Amino acid sequence: MDTDIKKTVEGDRRPAVFRQDPVNNVKLTVFIQEKLQQAEIACGGPEAFKANYLDKADPTVLQQLTTELITGR
Numbered sequence: 001m002d003t004d005i006k007k008t009v010e011g012d013r014r015p016a017v018f019r020q021d022p023v024n025n026v027k028l029t030v031f032i033q034e035k036l037q038q039a040e041i042a043c044g045g046p047e048a049f050k051a052n053y054l055d056k057a058d059p060t061v062l063q064q065l066t067t068e069l070i071t072g073r
Contacts, residue, residue: 029072032065 005011018024022031043049054062 027072029069033069 005014039053040046040049043052
């Protein structure tokens with residue numbers, strides 16, 4: 001961080017934002033799994049989500065996503 005910014009309000013805000021940002025605090029696979037579950041609920045359940053969205057998605061991308069979510073990398 002620039003030394004001129006360190007002693008300002010902006011200098012305090014940046015580290016606080018960094019600490020609260022999910023990109024820095026949550027494993028990506030966990031974040032994606034949570035968002036997929038929220039999407040299922042918003043769409044009326046897993047069956048509706050699958051029929052309306054997943055069945056129309058690129059199967060290669062779905063396979064890659066599934067593999068990553070299962071392995072939890």
